[in-house]
Amino acid sequence: DAGITQSPRHKVTETGTPVTLRCHQTENHRYMYWYRQDPGHGLRLIHYSYGVKDTDKGEVSDGYSVSRSKTEDFLLTLESATSSQTSVYFCAISQGQLGNSPLHFGNGTRLTVT
Amino acid sequence: DQQVKQNSPSLSVQEGRISILNCDYTNSMFDYFLWYKKYPAEGPTFLISISSIKDKNEDGRFTVFLNKSAKHLSLHIVPSQPGDSAVYFCAASAVGDYKLSFGAGTTVTVRA
Numbered sequence: 766d767a768g769i770t771q772s773p774r775h776k777v778t779e780t781g782t783p784v785t786l787r788c789h790q791t792e793n794h795r796y797m798y799w800y801r802q803d804p805g806h807g808l809r810l811i812h813y814s815y816g817v818k819d820t821d822k823g824e825v826s827d828g829y830s831v832s833r834s835k836t837e838d839f840l841l842t843l844e845s846a847t848s849s850q851t852s853v854y855f856c857a858i859s860q861g862q863l864g865n866s867p868l869h870f871g872n873g874t875r876l877t878v879t
Numbered sequence: 880d881q882q883v884k885q886n887s888p889s890l891s892v893q894e895g896r897i898s899i900l901n902c903d904y905t906n907s908m909f910d911y912f913l914w915y916k917k918y919p920a921e922g923p924t925f926l927i928s929i930s931s932i933k934d935k936n937e938d939g940r941f942t943v944f945l946n947k948s949a950k951h952l953s954l955h956i957v958p959s960q961p962g963d964s965a966v967y968f969c970a971a972s973a974v975g976d977y978k979l980s981f982g983a984g985t986t987v988t989v990r991a
Contacts, residue, residue, distance in 0.1 A: 808981040870922030
């Protein structure tokens with residue numbers, strides 16, 4: 766797992782509630798990413814970070830925010846969960862430019878919004 | 880609009896035969912291509928990659944071919960084994976980019 770821990774592994778929540786997913790790494794990698802996996806769409810990038818307090822949006826960032834106050838932790842927050850955010854969320858890490866350092870993924874968080 | 884496309888959602892192959900997975904891309908700035916393998920309830924794991932300066936890369940039973948003019952790449956698995964049954968994702972990144980764009984995935988089932 767390249768030293769990546771996602772928590773929780775499973776969560777069920779109600780529409781309209783805030784939810785925070787956590788990604789913790791022990792590899793001291795600079796880059797961290799949040800992807801969601803949905804049938805027919807593969808993996809889509811939500812947000813990514815290129816350093817402490819440095820983050821940027823991915824292709825499906827609406828309704829999500831992130832924070833990175835320490836190198837090892839990257840938090841994903843659903844500000845007001847909707848049923849369309851039911852998905853499997855994967856955190857990934859990388860050392861640098863992808864030609865030299867492929868992304869390594871955690872085992873995912875399965876989120877169900879009822 | 881998906882820039883990386885895997886048009887075959889599934890593939891069934893007999894054990895010992897070749898599996899061929901295909902991937903097309905639309906972004907001409909992509910210069911690095913990867914394949915990931917994913918088992919249920921686990922995260923994707925890196926399998927093999929290829930740079931745009933090459934047209935073939937081989938690692939054991941896995942070979943990736945790149946045709947830049949056609950914006951097409953393929954993954955060959957020879958011989959296919961039951962443990963190869965998984966979802967395979969094609970991914971790509973552009974020069975100097977830190978992000979990967981993924982295809983929708985192809986589910987491979989290897990029959991005994």
